[in-house]
Amino acid sequence: MSPEDIKEILTEKYSDKLKEDKIAGFEPSFIIEKDSLLEICRYLKESNGLSFDLLSCMCGADYEDRFEVIYLLFSFSNKHKLSLKVQLPKESPEVESVTSVWQGANWHEREIAELFGIKFKNHPDPRPILLPEDWDEGYPLRKDWSGKDFKRMPDFK
Amino acid sequence: MSQEISEIYTEEFFVNMGPQHPSTHGVLRLLLRMDGEVVMDMVPHIGYLHRSLEKIAENRTYLQYIPFTDRIDYVSSMFCNQSFCMAVEKLANIPVPERAEYIRIIMVELNRIASHLIWLGTFSLDLGAITPFLYCFREREKILDLLEMTCGQRMTFNYMRVGGVSRDITAEFIPLAKDFVKYFLPRVDEYEDILTNNPIFLSRTKGIGLLDQKTAIDNGVTGPSLRATGLKWDLRKDEPYSIYDRFEFDIPTGKNSDVWDRYMVRIKEMRESLKIVQQALDGLPEGPIKTKTPAVFKPPAGEVYSRIEAPRGEMGFYIVSDGSPKPYRVKIRTGSFSNLTVLSLISRGWKIADLVAIFGSLDVVLPEVDR
Numbered sequence: 001m002s003p004e005d006i007k008e009i010l011t012e013k014y015s016d017k018l019k020e021d022k023i024a025g026f027e028p029s030f031i032i033e034k035d036s037l038l039e040i041c042r043y044l045k046e047s048n049g050l051s052f053d054l055l056s057c058m059c060g061a062d063y064e065d066r067f068e069v070i071y072l073l074f075s076f077s078n079k080h081k082l083s084l085k086v087q088l089p090k091e092s093p094e095v096e097s098v099t100s101v102w103q104g105a106n107w108h109e110r111e112i113a114e115l116f117g118i119k120f121k122n123h124p125d126p127r128p129i130l131l132p133e134d135w136d137e138g139y140p141l142r143k144d145w146s147g148k149d150f151k152r153m154p155d156f157k
Numbered sequence: 158m159s160q161e162i163s164e165i166y167t168e169e170f171f172v173n174m175g176p177q178h179p180s181t182h183g184v185l186r187l188l189l190r191m192d193g194e195v196v197m198d199m200v201p202h203i204g205y206l207h208r209s210l211e212k213i214a215e216n217r218t219y220l221q222y223i224p225f226t227d228r229i230d231y232v233s234s235m236f237c238n239q240s241f242c243m244a245v246e247k248l249a250n251i252p253v254p255e256r257a258e259y260i261r262i263i264m265v266e267l268n269r270i271a272s273h274l275i276w277l278g279t280f281s282l283d284l285g286a287i288t289p290f291l292y293c294f295r296e297r298e299k300i301l302d303l304l305e306m307t308c309g310q311r312m313t314f315n316y317m318r319v320g321g322v323s324r325d326i327t328a329e330f331i332p333l334a335k336d337f338v339k340y341f342l343p344r345v346d347e348y349e350d351i352l353t354n355n356p357i358f359l360s361r362t363k364g365i366g367l368l369d370q371k372t373a374i375d376n377g378v379t380g381p382s383l384r385a386t387g388l389k390w391d392l393r394k395d396e397p398y399s400i401y402d403r404f405e406f407d408i409p410t411g412k413n414s415d416v417w418d419r420y421m422v423r424i425k426e427m428r429e430s431l432k433i434v435q436q437a438l439d440g441l442p443e444g445p446i447k448t449k450t451p452a453v454f455k456p457p458a459g460e461v462y463s464r465i466e467a468p469r470g471e472m473g474f475y476i477v478s479d480g481s482p483k484p485y486r487v488k489i490r491t492g493s494f495s496n497l498t499v500l501s502l503i504s505r506g507w508k509i510a511d512l513v514a515i516f517g518s519l520d521v522v523l524p525e526v527d528r
Contacts, residue, residue, distance in 0.1 A: 103372075104375060
């Protein structure tokens with residue numbers, strides 16, 4: 001299916017829950033309402049025409065006014081791609097876990113939860129994953145984080 | 158007497174395998190729940206090699222970050238270099254000269270063979286065969302000599318640049334590389350003579366650690382381990398990047414998706430890589446090796462994801478740029494991270510010695526998991 005077809009199907013079905021975005025690489029891409037994330041993901045995986053069976057990558061990002069979680073999807077049977085984004089507030093960011101849709105999301109979500117402090121609701125195994133067991137210096141990938149030994153490199157002009 | 162026997166009982170116990178264990182290839186801790194010799198359940202603990210490469214990226218310029226990418230997977234650094242450079246090139250729309258593309262492909266395919274050789278050597282060592290290990294490292298040495306001749310390093314190459322490669326290949330490189338291709342092809346047969354139909358090897362690998370295709374895809378397994386389930390999927394063929402569409406090569410797949418199939422896929426892949434190296438050496442054009450980029454390099458603001466087929470599966474960089482000389486956010490997607498997640502699913506019910514074979518067959522490299 002071409003990116004235009006996917007765009008058409010999705011905008012028709014979920015017109016009020018998503019808007020278009022721009023990510024070079026996995027096109028088309030959409031920003032979706034965080035409350036309908038699970039519903040849309042389920043549809044993307046299970047509907048016959050789309051069947052996005054691979055969650056290729058998940059990425060968190062910290063912006064001035066929001067957090068973002070990015071989902072890069074791919075379909076082996078149809079060879080098409082899609083990226084989804086959810087935007088979360090700075091105060092207590094929380095989003096539904098998609099582990100029930102793609103098992104592979106498990107470790108990706110644990111990583112994002114640990115490094116960004118984003119909570120994934122109904123995650124089956126919400127333990128920390130990468131940092132030391134006694135880590136108590138906050139969420140290192142947040143932009144306002146500063147650890148004991150962290151030094152910022154001088155800026156280029 | 159019968160009284161005493163009925164008092165004997167069994168119970169499950171826990172074993173810590175690692176973090177320092179010869180068959181974990183790095184530092185990985187597996188917490189095993191055992192019933193005698195059988196693995197009932199297993200929880201992998203990772204993070205011992207976490208060097209916060211994603212945080213470091215936000216604090217370095219794009220050029221400064223290339224040597225760090227070497228450390229993501231130090232047995233196949235060329236792929237990390239290539240993946241990162243391709244992402245930045247896509248972001249800033251920088252063309253790569255044809256000669257540079259050819260050189261890149263020669264280097265990554267040689268590196269793929271070297272990486273598979275390390276895997277084959279250590280995998281057979283895990284199964285108790287010492288000879289293949291020595292053979293593999295003998296041949297790998299020759300590849301490292303070739304790579305060293307080009308970029309001065311044997312492991313962490315720091316060779317590719319945004320828009321090309323850092324230096325041209327030397328005059329002696331091409332004849333030596335051609336000699337290597339001729340020399341190496343019969344060596345692959347030699348490994349096969351020792352292992353492929355060896356009864357001990359077969360009984361350790363045939364029918365062990367079955368991974369069905371649905372579980373593999375659901376967990377994001379890519380690379381040779383996915384191809385061993387019978388899915389013919391290779392980014393070089395199905396989503397040709399760089400200039401892979403100009404070369405002829407096959408995508409080997411497996412059927413039963415056991416340890417033996419994963420072994421076989423990688424053995425065949427070495428032969429295919431050799432074909433690509435040969436074709437690239439024959440077709441190498443003259444010309445510039447790098448597009449000029451400004452000294453203070455500022456790509457436009459935007460988001461980009463670029464993925465390549467690394468020896469351990471899909472490797473990709475997700476880069477968010479805000480238009481400054483440093484990336485705003487870099488996410489590294491590596492094959493090993495996702496491939497390791499299935500280990501606990503496919504090793505349940507097997508003996509602990511099989512676990513070593515299963516883990517070896519997934520070809521997980523820990524620095525790539527922890528980043």
